[in-house]
Amino acid sequence: MNSDNVYMNNRGKSGLYSLLVRAYSSFAFTVKNPSLIFPLFGFAARRIFERKKYIFLLASPTHNNMGDQMIACAMAKWSEMYFGEYAYKSFDDGIYKDWAYFDFLRLVIRKRDMIFLRGGGSVGDRYSGYEEFVRYVLKSYPENKIVMFPQSVFFTHTPTGEKEKAKTAAAYDAHPNFTLFTRDETSYTLAKSMLRRTKVSLCPDIAMYLFGTYSPEKYERSGVFFCLRVDGENRYSKEQLSAMIKAVKSSRNVTVGDMGAESKVNDENREAEIKKLLARFSKSRVAVTDRFHGVISAVLTGTPCIALRSADHKIISGIKWFKDLDFVFYASSPEEVPELIEKAMPLDNAEPPDFSPYFDKLFEEIANG
16 A cells, blocks of 8 residues: 555544554655655755745646646736745645645744645535645644635535535634635635635635736637537536537637646746647637636637536636626527627727736735734
């Protein structure tokens, strides 16, 4: 059995047995991953003699979902702008893929530091591994201010969903200084109903911070870009989506894709991969998407956009942030898309909105919370 599996299976136990399991897991992880652990020892030693405060982003994404990568990019830029007195450091999502690694972080995180958890759509029972990680972070660092950036909250109406919702509520409310930001009204209402102690607030997805800080390249536009989900969160059948694309192909040039990068993404290549994604939108006259970050990418690049509903409320609730934009349309079904594309085609010179007041408020709530 791998060291991380041993740790995961026994981390809830107490006493000498638990201590021995953790010691074994830590030793085994160090032997297997010296290139990860020894720099942590050096960092911990330096922190003994410095008073600098840090913001730590835990579980920075390395997967190819570019929506999450836009969030990570925006979080770093926002933190550097608003919390310049803090040093900003991220640890990638390997820390919850092997829990022994997570324990070593205790060597470097001090009480004066803040811990940030990335936003997105992971609060719920769909991504249980990451949600369990969040609960463990809250349990492990009760003396640190911890902030989860704007999230969608969604639990299925099943026995499993109800059970996981209760676990999440208990873990979140047990922390004395935890703030959950939600990115849509539906999530805000649900979070307020299930949480008693946790501070809950409403804020746009942090990726929208890029509206005021990022200038995408300009291209000559043509055709329609269908940016469609290929995971379990899509609402419509393959047959419905294929019929929609076929109807548009009869009169327009069409490209089809998703929000995925072609390779692993990290701090070094994140912005380059985001530029590649945004170029696909910037080269299109119209984008059609059932991804919330597809809508955000369209708005960021000034691309007229048709939003299709996803399996949950991410689109139908999140799109309300753009209700005043005349180049963002909502299609209640795939059959409506071809007509909406024709309405969107003549639109030009679209610009993203100024959301800076929302992110000023985000800083104030975190700084004063």
